[in-house]
Amino acid sequence: MKEGAPLERVDGVHVRRNGRLWLDFGGCDYFRLAHAPALRRALIRWVRTQGWNVAASRLTTGNHPLYAQVERKLARFFGAEAALLMPTGYSAPLAVAQALAGRFTLALIDQEAHVCLHDAAMFLGCPVRTFPHRDVSAVARQVRRAGPGARVILLTDGLFGWNGAVAPLAEYRRVLPPNAWMLVDDAHAVGLLGRRGRGSVEAAGLSRGHLIQTVTFSKALGLYGGAVLCARQVRQWLVARSGCFGGGTPMPPPWAAAVETALAELRRRLPQRDRALRAAAQLRQDLRRAGWEVLDTPAPIVALFPASRLEAARLRRALLAEGIDPPWTEYPGRAAGYFRFMLAPSHTADHLERLRRALMSVRRD
Ligand SMILES: Cc1ncc(COP(=O)(O)O)c(C=O)c1O
Secondary structure, eight states: OOOOOOOEEOSSSEEEETTEEEEEOOSSOTTOGGGOHHHHHHHHHHHHHSOSOOOSOTTTTOOOHHHHHHHHHHHHHHTOSEEEEESOTTHHHHHHHHHHTTSOSEEEEETTOOHHHHHHHTTSOSOEEEEOTTOHHHHHHHHHHHOTTOOEEEEEESBOTTTOOBOOHHHHHHHSOTTOEEEEEOTTTTTTSSTTSOOHHHHHTOOOTTEEEEEESSSTTOSOOEEEEEOHHHHHHHHHHOHHHHTSOOSOHHHHHHHHHHHHHHHHHGGGHHHHHHHHHHHHHHHHHTTOOOOOOSSSEEEEOOSSHHHHHHHHHHHHHTTEEOOEEOOTTOSSOEEEEEOOTTOOHHHHHHHHHHHHTSOOO
């Protein structure tokens, strides 16, 4: 792995790289909230009137009353009993695993799960087995093999951000023992899935018993930080047992103060999802006609895997010729690089046509 080249996001659709503006189809700012004036105002309002750091753990003197207020709003938005803010989305599953350590005899994890879930699994203190990507029968087999006394937890992304695939949560629930838990990293699903944008748990129509959802504010919500949505009892365990929660400084207050505005903005922009989804469906159709294999997903994400380095280089040149920053992605845990296009509601017909033209002009291997 290596660092990406430096790049500056300029507005909802452009980036500046090497001193030049390029059309942008990268990243996970799904509703382009990271530049929304309402969020900027909320942050500035807080910084003007209050401090920007509590400079202590929430177990000591860092428990600003704002945090509990925001957690109540989050719990209401997601339809969960309780919420706990975390400094990042990455640390949220780690904290959950620390809180639940010792409760399970087997952890099952999707082989394509985000690296933070693989890290989290190490805290559970039980054997960890991977299962093939979204393979419900493989989960059922592992459960049968574990026997009737097994205490199982399943870890998966709700929506896999690298290609837009959705985890079959309801099917997992059907083959898991009734006492099994699920830890769902919904970093990408918030805003994209579910009628109210609550993510994969809402989309799958699952009840929240024995289910913990972790989210990030750094993608569809345009902010920074993370949260755990869970039962009240689990929240208590998190506070009491998680070093990731108690051993560090919480999310800076200005960011926490802007969460409510971000949720309101997301709600307002949810109807715009359809536009991006229609554009993604059209692009997939065109790509298939040109011989590409592309996954159908309910997310505005189109992942293209070039067959060779030469093909990747041709795609790159074609994108640059249309003034598009090539969204080449190399991600922890993935062997090969690929192009990941994210279509946002703010992309105009002209932007989409430039992308289509670039991709269609490439000779396939
Ligand atoms: C699936 C998934 N989980 C967790 C994270 C980490 O979230 P954060 O950036 O808020 O730490 C990411 C990426 O950023 C992600 O893609």
